[in-house]
Amino acid sequence: MCRWGKTPLDEAKLSNNERLIKLLEEAATLQLSKNPSTSQEPSVTDRMTRRKCSIYAFQPWELLKVQNKYGVVLWVQDTIDELIEKAAVHFKLELPSISRIITEDAGQILDVDMIIDGQNLYLITT
Incomplete structure (x- = not known):
């Protein structure tokens, strides 16, 4: 872990290095299989390095059309459904059955x- 609390896997994900991500994930899996007594509870360091994201209640391609619309900064939840629910509560949205979180390039x-x-990130409903 570096002085900013990032692991090699965090850095690989940040740089989108798929080969390195796969290698580090395989190494972690191998280490866990050799050490089954290792606790599955997140460490203090893991809890201190929580990620946050900004979520907006409109589609990214509508950014120029939307005036004075603010997003919300949220902690990244354990699941996508939890993140969607948390954002919906903030925006006071009734979510239809299909809601998604997308990136600026619509991924x-x-x-x-x-x-x-x-x-x-952007909360969209279809």
């Missing part, structure tokens, strides 16, 4: 581990 976020600390 759907399927797993909270895909979210980079400080990333701008």
Whole structure:
């Protein structure tokens, strides 16, 4: 871990280095299989390095049309559904059955581990 609390895996994800991400995840899995007594509870360091994201209640391509619309900065939750619910509560939205979190380039976020600390995200409903 570096002085800013980032692990090598965090840095690999930040730089989008798929090969390095895979290698580090495989190494972590191997280490856990060799050390099954290791607790699955997050460490103090893990809890201190929580990620946050900014969520907006409009689609990114509507950014120029939307005046004085603010987002909310939220801690990244354990699941996408929890993140969607948390954002919906803030925006006082009744969520239809299909709600998604997308990136600025309209990529759907399927797993909270895909979210980079400080990333701008958009809550959309279809």
